[in-house]
Amino acid sequence: MARRSLLDRFAKLSTLPVKLGERIGLFDHVPEGLAPGEKPPRHTFRWDLDKTYLRTEFDSLADLAKNAMQDAADKQAYPGASALLRALSKEDGHRICIVSGSPTQMRQVLAAKLTLDGIDYDEFVLKNNLKNILRGRFRSLRAQIPYKLPAMLQSRCGAAAECETLFGDDAEADAIIYCLYADLLAGRVSLSDLERVLIASRAYDDDASRILALARRVPKSDAVKRMFIHLDRRSPPNGFLRFGARLVPVFNYFQAALVLYQDKVLSARQVIFVALEMIDSKQYELGSLATSVQDIIRRGRVTRETALALSEEAGEAAKSGALSGRDDLPPFEQIANAFRTRVRELGDTTPPPWNDQEQLDYVRLVDEEHEHRRSRRKQGMG
Amino acid sequence: MPAMHRIVVDAMGGDLAPDEIVQGAAEASLQLGNVELILVGDAAVLGRQLPQLRHDGSRVRVHHAPTFVEMDEKPAEALAAKPDASIVIAADLVARGEGDALVSAGNTGASVLACARRWTLLEGVSKSALAAVFPTELRRGEKDDPFSLILDVGATVDVSAEDLVGFAVMGSAYAKLVSNNRRPRVALLSNGTEPNKGPANVIAAHAALVETTELNFIGNIEGLDIPRGVADVVVTSGFVGNVVLKMLEGVSETVVRLARYAHKERLAWRLGLVALSSAIDQLKSITDWQQYGGAPLLGFTHPFIKAHGRSNARAVTNAIKVAHKALAGNLCGNIARTMAELDDRAQRGNRARTESSGAMAPTEG
Numbered sequence: 135m136a137r138r139s140l141l142d143r144f145a146k147l148s149t150l151p152v153k154l155g156e157r158i159g160l161f162d163h164v165p166e167g168l169a170p171g172e173k174p175p176r177h178t179f180r181w182d183l184d185k186t187y188l189r190t191e192f193d194s195l196a197d198l199a200k201n202a203m204q205d206a207a208d209k210q211a212y213p214g215a216s217a218l219l220r221a222l223s224k225e226d227g228h229r230i231c232i233v234s235g236s237p238t239q240m241r242q243v244l245a246a247k248l249t250l251d252g253i254d255y256d257e258f259v260l261k262n263n264l265k266n267i268l269r270g271r272f273r274s275l276r277a278q279i280p281y282k283l284p285a286m287l288q289s290r291c292g293a294a295a296e297c298e299t300l301f302g303d304d305a306e307a308d309a310i311i312y313c314l315y316a317d318l319l320a321g322r323v324s325l326s327d328l329e330r331v332l333i334a335s336r337a338y339d340d341d342a343s344r345i346l347a348l349a350r351r352v353p354k355s356d357a358v359k360r361m362f363i364h365l366d367r368r369s370p371p372n373g374f375l376r377f378g379a380r381l382v383p384v385f386n387y388f389q390a391a392l393v394l395y396q397d398k399v400l401s402a403r404q405v406i407f408v409a410l411e412m413i414d415s416k417q418y419e420l421g422s423l424a425t426s427v428q429d430i431i432r433r434g435r436v437t438r439e440t441a442l443a444l445s446e447e448a449g450e451a452a453k454s455g456a457l458s459g460r461d462d463l464p465p466f467e468q469i470a471n472a473f474r475t476r477v478r479e480l481g482d483t484t485p486p487p488w489n490d491q492e493q494l495d496y497v498r499l500v501d502e503e504h505e506h507r508r509s510r511r512k513q514g515m516g
Numbered sequence: 517m518p519a520m521h522r523i524v525v526d527a528m529g530g531d532l533a534p535d536e537i538v539q540g541a542a543e544a545s546l547q548l549g550n551v552e553l554i555l556v557g558d559a560a561v562l563g564r565q566l567p568q569l570r571h572d573g574s575r576v577r578v579h580h581a582p583t584f585v586e587m588d589e590k591p592a593e594a595l596a597a598k599p600d601a602s603i604v605i606a607a608d609l610v611a612r613g614e615g616d617a618l619v620s621a622g623n624t625g626a627s628v629l630a631c632a633r634r635w636t637l638l639e640g641v642s643k644s645a646l647a648a649v650f651p652t653e654l655r656r657g658e659k660d661d662p663f664s665l666i667l668d669v670g671a672t673v674d675v676s677a678e679d680l681v682g683f684a685v686m687g688s689a690y691a692k693l694v695s696n697n698r699r700p701r702v703a704l705l706s707n708g709t710e711p712n713k714g715p716a717n718v719i720a721a722h723a724a725l726v727e728t729t730e731l732n733f734i735g736n737i738e739g740l741d742i743p744r745g746v747a748d749v750v751v752t753s754g755f756v757g758n759v760v761l762k763m764l765e766g767v768s769e770t771v772v773r774l775a776r777y778a779h780k781e782r783l784a785w786r787l788g789l790v791a792l793s794s795a796i797d798q799l800k801s802i803t804d805w806q807q808y809g810g811a812p813l814l815g816f817t818h819p820f821i822k823a824h825g826r827s828n829a830r831a832v833t834n835a836i837k838v839a840h841k842a843l844a845g846n847l848c849g850n851i852a853r854t855m856a857e858l859d860d861r862a863q864r865g866n867r868a869r870t871e872s873s874g875a876m877a878p879t880e881g
Contacts, residue, residue: 365573367570368546368570368571368572369570370567370568370569370570370571371567371573372567372568385572385573385574386574388574389573418574419520421520421522421552422520422552422574422575423574425552425573425574425575425576425577426573426574428577428578429566429573429574429576429577430573432559432563432566432567432578433563433567476577479559479577479578479579479580480559480563480578480580481559481580481582482580483558483559483560483563483580484560485563486563486564
């Protein structure tokens with residue numbers, strides 16, 4: 135026992151220089167892959183943090199300063215996000231990987247926030263912006279693709295899962311990066327196409343070479359089954375149609391939970407817990423959750439049958455105690471009825487059919503994203 | 517979390533429906549914190565349009581209605597022929613307690629009729645009144661509002677003195693809330709400023725309103741005082757109000773046509789108009805009805821905001837904001853309270869009169 139404790143202490147001490155090095159911009163944090171003999175994960179969930187998990191404003195310098203000064207307890211997760219992430223992390227064979235554009239100096243605060251929220255994660259990668267500044271790589275400060283794509287490829291090289299689900303937001307280029315990553319793994323994007331995308335993304339030459347090397351050796355399969363884009367800016371959902379049915383824009387995490395229930399990743403009981411966290415946040419009530427169900431059905435992302443099946447199963451879960459101690463809520467049958475009514479309000483209308491997905495032109499998407507970002511900057515919107 | 521206000525929007529009503537109506541509602545969902553918007557109309561059409569717009573999907577829902585009343589249809593006939601029209605279903609939702617207020621830019625007659633048939637009048641209110649806003653020379657309230665309120669403009673053709681007093685109470689409560697006007701000046705429209713001028717119901721209403729302390733009643737005004745803005749709330753019967761409103765609209769259209777004619781006809785007149793263009797633009801911005809959103813149908817237990825038939829997205833957003841303000845400020849509750857106070861005062865007055873006449877009556881025996 136004493137020996138193990140000594141080993142633990144030594145292990146902690148041995149990582150200290152790396153942690154310090156990362157803090158002062160000397161080293162990059164490389165996520166640990168699987169331990170020798172460890173079984174590969176069944177399902178990997180990759181999460182962005184800012185505007186996806188955490189309610190963060192960084193549209194102005196004042197916002198950036200405020201973020202840097204905030205304590206872990208002051209940081210706020212979006213309602214339902216913690217419950218969803220907790221539910222996903224609790225399952226056997228699930229791996230939680232966080233890739234954030236926040237600077238490495240915020241690791242301690244962000245890690246503390248995740249701990250406060252009861253989230254167990256396997257990987258946590260942050261952006262080494264100090265290193266970028268010290269090396270005069272100012273383009274890298276804002277670059278998204280040359281940062282996130284290799285971080286995700288590196289992570290998959292260390293621990294490749296059969297399935298992957300990705301969570302991002304509509305503030306940056308998450309939809310493009312996630313689809314590019316998915317298509318790379320599935321072999322739908324060639325290395326020469328990737329090279330063209332990296333040039334369009336203004337990646338530095340050595341970064342581009344490293345990304346291409348990672349793309350060559352990453353375990354290939356059509357692993358990315360689902361991508362969620364949290365509509366933090368309330369962008370029009372149809373703006374994401376071109377990315378196909380696999381990418382679902384969501385207004386809140388109840389909608390994400392519904393899709394994951396349909397995908398058989400979450401149980402009805404786990405969906406209830408996401409809903410309860412949202413109600414407890416005081417930012418949602420039963421009516422707005424029911425409206426969220428209607429919205430996602432209308433958009434053809436969840437079927438009516440799924441919503442009705444969830445209502446049945448959730449009823450069973452409620453009977454078995456999922457709602458015990460919740461005297462603030464009406465009886466479950468009343469809740470389920472409200473949800474069914476919202477579905478009925480749609481009449482006999484059917485959602486628009488999905489067109490066959492065309493191959494995405496990533497170079498054009500990257501150019502459009504740069505143009506969009508430039509125009510937002512001109513308008514003073516970050 | 518403050519109580520969520522559920523505002524029902526007739527998404528198919530209006531010259532520019534459903535596109536501009538949906539766009540206005542989508543924008544309102546982003547601007548207003550505690551509002552749920554229920555868009556009533558063809559679910560397939562609305563469901564295609566909403567995802568193309570920035571909006572909050574957890575606060576905008578769709579309620580299917582297969583038909584709608586056209587702008588030029590006869591109200592009673594249209595409602596009889598189309599019991600599943602969007603305005604009927606919208607009014608029903610509010611009547612059933614599934615919505616708190618209604619906004620429509622559709623056929624005015626059909627909207628008023630749909631509400632009148634399904635909604636209940638506030639206690640103490642005998643007739644509903646449709647109000648309209650009109651740009652005036654003088655401004656009012658904390659917001660320097662350039663509009664005065666005129667009611668009724670068509671909901672009730674024949675009115676009694678009590679009805680006119682009720683309209684005064686309702687108009688005053690609305691102006692107080694929407695224009696942030698603490699003591700709106702309320703006037704009766706007549707053919708002279710003297711208390712004894714006008715038909716019997718107006719003379720009797722004047723006598724009753726003079727007694728009230730709840731209202732800032734300034735007496736009678738004449739038609740020419742309306743555009744001057746002498747009163748913030750102009751009270752009249754639905755018949756007279758409708759004639760006045762149509763005449764004011766006609767005058768305004770004629771002025772615009774004359775200006776167009778002048779612009780075409782002579783260079784000197786055109787130059788004159790160009791020289792005045794900035795002033796004309798300013799005048800246009802002051803009298804821009806789109807910023808006002810809509811006018812209310814008052815007297816029911818729920819607010820109904822009737823937006824202009826030609827409402828674009830901005831006007832619809834503003835109409836929804838007015839409905840939200842009416843709910844947040846408990847407009848209907850305030851009207852009911854004032855009506856109860858007036859009723860109480862009238863009863864006390866009657867009791868006092870009975871007692872004094874009883875005391876003076878000769879004893880028998």
